[in-house]
Amino acid sequence: GAVVSQHPSWVICKSGTSVKIECRSLDFQATTMFWYRQFPKQSLMLMATSNEGSKATYEQGVEKDKFLINHASLTLSTLTVTSAHPEDSSFYICSARDSPQETQYFGPGTRLLVL
């Protein structure tokens, strides 16, 4: 149990385009999901906390108009990188919290390359 999927796993796009990443909890409901960014050989950096039915909470320094988050259901959260630029290239990972277990389970990640 506790499986989280993420789609797409890889995306290459041109500068200026928008990219949407989906995060789904497959076998449990997640009131809260999280979006992280990870640079090579570094730890995970929390970008935002996504709560079902309400606005996401962004960490300091993360542009909410740049990284749009929608959590429309208990099993799906989306991250849209708007007007992507090369500096947005990174590994994006989502997680879903299984509340009874107080544990975050992570998706496989999405590697974004902006040309």
Added chain:
Amino acid sequence: AQKVTQAQTEISVVEKEDVTLDCVYETRDTTYYLFWYKQPPSGELVFLIRRNSFDEQNEISGRYSWNFQKSTSSFNFTITASQVVDSAVYFCALSEGGYSTLTFGKGTMLLVSP
């Protein structure tokens, strides 16, 4: 403020050796959770263990074992008889009160050679 320190940046061992990954945490809360995650080269973080602050019992799962000591604020992870497939980055993480965000350590890269 909460903090997790993994002082070992990289560890290299030969297969079948035992290896211990250190994790030291800081928190002001009396209720908190500690976690270990494994990140293999594929990138996905794999959940290994969760331990709450009221349970100091050590845990063993196959070749994996964890030593939680509140007196030293440590939550160390030992792999017995390491295998090449154990090669990964291992992250220790802390959550205060259960419903807050995770604070990750910087991770320890474990390289197990044949």
